[in-house]
Amino acid sequence: MNLSLLSRYAFFVSCVLFTLVSLAFLQHQWLWPFTLLGAALSLIGINDLLQTPQAVRRNYPILGNIRYLVEGIRPEIRQYLLEGDGDKLPFSRAQRSLVYARAKNQGADKAFGTLLDVYQDGYEFIGHSMRPAAPADPESFRVTIGGPQCRQPYSASLFNISAMSFGSLSANAIRALNQGAKLGNFAHDTGEGSISPYHREHGGDLIWEIGSGYFGCRDQNGHFDGERFAEQARSPQVRMIEIKLSQGAKPGHGGILPKHKVTAEISATRGVPMGQDCVSPARHSAFSTPIELLQFIASLRELSGGKPVGFKLCLGHPWEFMGIAKAMLETGILPDFIVVDGKEGGTGAAPLEFTDHLGVPMREGLLFVHNTLVGVNLRDKIRLGASGKIVSAFDIACVLAIGADWANAARGFMFAIGCIQSQSCHTNKCPTGVATQDPQRQRALVVEDKAQRVHNFHRNTLEALAEMLAAAGLEHPAQLDARHLVRRMSATEIKLFAQQHVFLKPGELLGEAIAGEFYARMWQMARADSFEAAQA
Known part of the structure; x- marks a missing residue:
């Protein structure tokens, strides 16, 4: 067993060993609650190792459950603890939650409307029609x-x-x-x-x-x-x-x-x-x-x-x-x-x-x-x-x-x-x-x-x-x-x-008049025989 595996399983192994050792001293009534706790945690760890949906629990038996306990209460504390300006990860937790829900075939619907600021610069949306179509296959x-x-x-x-x-x-x-x-x-x-x-x-x-x-x-x-x-x-x-x-x-x-x-x-x-x-x-x-x-x-x-x-x-x-x-x-x-x-x-x-x-x-x-x-x-x-x-x-x-x-x-x-x-x-x-x-x-x-x-x-x-x-x-x-x-x-x-945005017309770069000075200048600088720029 390598050190990485030992460190990940250390708490689980400790619980199992404690339970086995304490069984030898059951004559001490004060030890019973601790023995039961150790046995319960050991069973949780065994279940974590055998279950398949959650990889963190399989890699970190017992301790990995902390993540899912926090995840379970996240909707109630999201606004104050988990979202906001402090979330600097490449994807927000809201985006990850959307993926998790769809991957698990869970509904991605939510109540009380959007949490986004629709008046903030950069907010984007799709215009809807007065005559919606039937969803395609x-x-x-x-x-x-x-x-x-x-x-x-x-x-x-x-x-x-x-x-x-x-x-x-x-x-x-x-x-x-x-x-x-x-x-x-x-x-x-x-x-x-x-x-x-x-x-x-x-x-x-x-x-x-x-x-x-x-x-x-x-x-x-x-x-x-x-x-x-x-x-x-x-x-x-x-x-x-x-x-x-x-x-x-x-x-x-x-x-x-x-x-x-x-x-x-x-x-x-x-x-x-x-x-x-x-x-x-x-x-x-x-x-x-x-x-x-x-x-x-x-x-x-x-x-x-x-x-x-x-x-x-x-x-x-x-x-x-x-x-x-x-x-x-x-x-x-x-x-x-x-x-x-x-x-x-x-x-x-x-x-x-x-x-x-x-x-x-x-x-x-x-x-x-x-x-x-x-x-x-x-x-x-x-x-x-x-x-x-x-x-x-x-x-x-x-x-x-x-x-x-x-x-x-x-x-x-x-x-x-x-x-x-x-x-x-x-x-x-x-x-x-x-x-x-x-x-x-x-x-x-x-x-x-x-x-x-x-x-x-x-x-x-x-x-x-x-x-x-x-x-x-x-x-x-x-x-x-x-x-x-x-x-x-x-x-x-x-x-x-x-x-x-500027949208060019078909064939526009091949003609004399090119919309926008930027496209005209870049086209003049481009060379088929080299990635280096020609003199603009």
């Missing part, structure tokens, strides 16, 4: 991904699991996510950690993310290996290929999996040695210009047998993305999809300055990418996904209204499998077994139970979206646009999303 909320150069298009759900790697997440977490995706017929992004055996156990649809480390398709020097890529990419379970240019929480930084989390399984899955930090470089070695990026996309599409290939990025320098758009026009090579991540996106660990101050927020990045593709007459040929703190049906509606075709979520699905946001992902001591490689800790996460919760969260969120759209008089998410959502700008002014 959420199972019809799908989008076909695969442009004219794709031979195996994929019908994706409107809501999918965003990139989270095996290595960052435990084997049981990956199993639960993928089984949930299989149950709900939606996609599971592998993250850049490659395709592990645990991704394959339940057969859920995979989006294989390939980062700068080329894990799962690299040679001994860490460079891209086409043969190894083709071997995995042609698996029927792999439905799309996603090149990660950057991620929201640390764009331009690269990533690292500490050596103490690099197990033999991770080493085999990623093709990296044990005993060393597993490093994802900040930049790719397979391409260095926009044209070379598109040539790499064409190569991956051919090697995969014609499956959809695209890329994910957190927008940085605007002229760089416009350079990619110019390269599309010059080469005729198109990605099948683009996923726009926001700088508000999450990660296991990142420098504080990167988390707080680097990269473009998701909505601004999404709108820019959408506008650029519209402006070069390519928007109808390329699908757009969005990710970055998307949890609720309203979050999905917001990104659809400004240009996305579908949405991805990471932490929402992490909450569904039991994450309590302890922010210990990088320590290998996750209390719920979600983000750890410790086999004893991840044992607490029961796959079958959590997989059902993943399925429930996905289904209930899309049902909520269907109800919101129906209230707005809409029958399908494709009808949603920037006219339907509203934002408070000040105490005396509200604006439709359509009034807040």
Whole structure:
């Protein structure tokens, strides 16, 4: 028994030992109440170890019940103790409660109206119709991904699991996510950690993310290996290929999996040695210009047998993305999809300055990418996904209204499998077994139970979206646009999303007159042959 396990079970073991020892001294009547208390606590601990729904209790028998006792009285004390300005976690407790409720098939309704300040700057809402529509079937909320150069298009759900790697997440977490995706017929992004055996156990649809480390398709020097890529990419379970240019929480930084989390399984899955930090470089070695990026996309599409290939990025320098758009026009090579991540996106660990101050927020990045593709007459040929703190049906509606075709979520699905946001992902001591490689800790996460919760969260969120759209008089998410959502700008002014943003017209970047000086200047600076800016 290791020290970590001993420390977590110390109180439970102490109760059991005390009960056994005190039974030998029952002739002392004064000891009976303490013996009964020890026996009761021991039974609670045994029940905690055997039950499956609550991972904290399995990892911390007896003591873990304190969390759920506090959770039980939270509605009464929330306003004074648990909410308010002091809650600085990446997601509020209200958001986590929404996910937990939907994952457990519990009602998310609440009494007494909203706790939000509807007169605060930034408050957003959807306008409803005088003639609501009948709610659509959420199972019809799908989008076909695969442009004219794709031979195996994929019908994706409107809501999918965003990139989270095996290595960052435990084997049981990956199993639960993928089984949930299989149950709900939606996609599971592998993250850049490659395709592990645990991704394959339940057969859920995979989006294989390939980062700068080329894990799962690299040679001994860490460079891209086409043969190894083709071997995995042609698996029927792999439905799309996603090149990660950057991620929201640390764009331009690269990533690292500490050596103490690099197990033999991770080493085999990623093709990296044990005993060393597993490093994802900040930049790719397979391409260095926009044209070379598109040539790499064409190569991956051919090697995969014609499956959809695209890329994910957190927008940085605007002229760089416009350079990619110019390269599309010059080469005729198109990605099948683009996923726009926001700088508000999450990660296991990142420098504080990167988390707080680097990269473009998701909505601004999404709108820019959408506008650029519209402006070069390519928007109808390329699908757009969005990710970055998307949890609720309203979050999905917001990104659809400004240009996305579908949405991805990471932490929402992490909450569904039991994450309590302890922010210990990088320590290998996750209390719920979600983000750890410790086999004893991840044992607490029961796959079958959590997989059902993943399925429930996905289904209930899309049902909520269907109800919101129906209230707005809409029958399908494709009808949603920037006219339907509203934002408070000040105490005396509200604006439709359509009034807040510049929306380019089809082909506008190809003509002489471009709406807005910003888009005109960025287009002038963009280069197809280099990510460096031309002289404006």
